[in-house]
Amino acid sequence: MIALRFRTKLVSVGIVVLVASLQWSISSDRAALAKARPYWNEAFFDAYDAIETQQLSISSSSPNDIAESLNIDDAIGVASDVYAAPVVDGESDIEDADSDLDSYEISWGEGEYAEVFKATDLRNNQICVIKVLKPVSMRAVKREIKILQHLSGGPNIVQYVDAATDSTGNSTVIVTEHVNNTYYRTLYSAFNDTEVRFYTFQLLRAIEHAHSRNIMHRDIKPHNLLIEHENRKLRLIDWGLSDYYDEDYAYTTSVGSRFWRAPEILVDYEWYDLSSDMWSFGCMLAALVFASEPFFYGRYNDVNQLIKIAEVLGTRDLFDWLDEYEIILPDTFSNVTSWYERKSWPEFVNERNRQRVNDDVFDLLSKILIYDHKKRLSARDALSHPYFDPVREEALAHANSVTKWLV
Structure with missing residues (x-):
């Protein structure tokens, strides 16, 4: 079971984070991009081939410094000093949160309804995808997780790995397998x-x-x-x-x-x-x-x-x-x-x-x-x-x- 902890102060732990930087200014074009694309994954994959990956050593940087350097308002994090606990059958047990995003090296970008990251699990060196859902109906979030669990192992269906939610219930993370997709x-x-x-x-x-x-x-x-x-x-x-x-x-x-x-x-x-x-x-x-x-x-x-x-x-x-x-x-x-x-x-x-x-x-x-x-x-x-x-x-x-x- 993967339990995730994430913070806007993620940078303070001294890990290296890879952040997707589009070839245009994301902050200036974000509104136009969101308006033009009704679903986050359309924007994400349409931009996929245009992404220029930028590696930053952020051990001594603040979130604001990173955001400013990338010209992104909210490049990293969705919650402030909150902990993520596993979601099992729609329930969250905060006491089971025994690992965090320190275990991941992250790359990739953001979408309209979720922030989507390509990550490497440093505990097993496996690449995965982390989807951080922006505040939506918790019922819908639980349904998506339940369905992914129900379909797990099925032919040609993205493999569900785990999910977590913060203590406020406002943000949920879904972890799935990574596929080396061609546009x-x-x-x-x-x-x-x-x-x-x-x-x-x-x-x-x-x-x-x-x-x-x-x-x-x-x-x-x-x-x-x-x-x-x-x-x-x-x-x-x-x-x-x-x-x-x-x-x-x-x-x-x-x-x-x-x-x-x-x-x-x-x-x-x-x-x-x-x-x-x-x-x-x-x-x-x-x-x-x-x-x-x-x-x-x-x-x-x-x-x-x-x-x-x-x-x-x-x-x-x-x-x-x-x-x-x-x-x-x-x-x-x-x-x-x-x-x-x-x-x-x-x-x-x-x-x-x-x-x-x-x-x-x-x-x-x-x-x-x-x-x-x-x-x-x-x-x-x-x-x-x-x-x-x-x-x-x-x-x-x-x-x-x-x-x-x-x-």
Whole structure:
């Protein structure tokens, strides 16, 4: 069990801290960056390749001196002289806090909803990721931790290591495995047909594992996939919006990112289910196969996003689905009146993607990217689809590569 203690006066212990320094002034551009990126990990990974790591010896420096030298207001720490204790099943036992951030050598930066650090555990020399959540609903924090624990060891799911909360309950730290990720825009464009099949199969394995435990991720998108290509390792990360599915429960539709949101979420249908993740998966598969990311590009809002979907899947099926489930479109969708015929998948083939497309992937997409959420292919059934036949044996044999944490 890792118990973390962290202080804004962390510098006084004389450790060396590596802090990510973006090539632009973070303090001056932070507001613009946060406004432009709705989720912290989007900003983080978009900036990943532009990070210039700066090593500082801070044994005699104050936090203010460091912040000033980096032009960062709050580069280090989230709480003042508070101690972190392990969180087990949502409970905190302060007496069990027997280690602290002195055990870590830290590098990397900050996001809108969390501060995220790459760290080395000096006790075992293993690299990990420390995610310091900014003050949010403690219920949501406990849920994320519980879900990570529940999924621990599952195929292609980021490995949970530990969590801690300070004595005030205002700040929580989640520790997970580290993946040597390649920025997705660089990686995806270089994929061949076999690699698209391999990695989408591995993503499906993660989704199926979660769904088998009645867990919805609710934010599947490229930013939440880490791929260590040299080891053919994929991890589905960021379970902060995930939840347990109960068919008798209505869920918030304030989840996910627009380009990957299922139609039922776009129209505020609160009785959605696990199949919303499969829509997001289908969007990723289409984006990879057709080399068009995002595939459904609603530039402005949810209304425009639904129109972009209708331009591909047609309007007739949209309104048939709305009628079937007695879904009344919100007033904001009043201008969704144009009539669109359904397009066939081969219409999206061009010279850029011709080597990635085939009849099997067209069939798979036609069974996932459909309005009626009850008729979408499940993750388990999708894993058996012929599209994955050429890579299934290799993908299933591929080691899960879960890091064993040695303290």
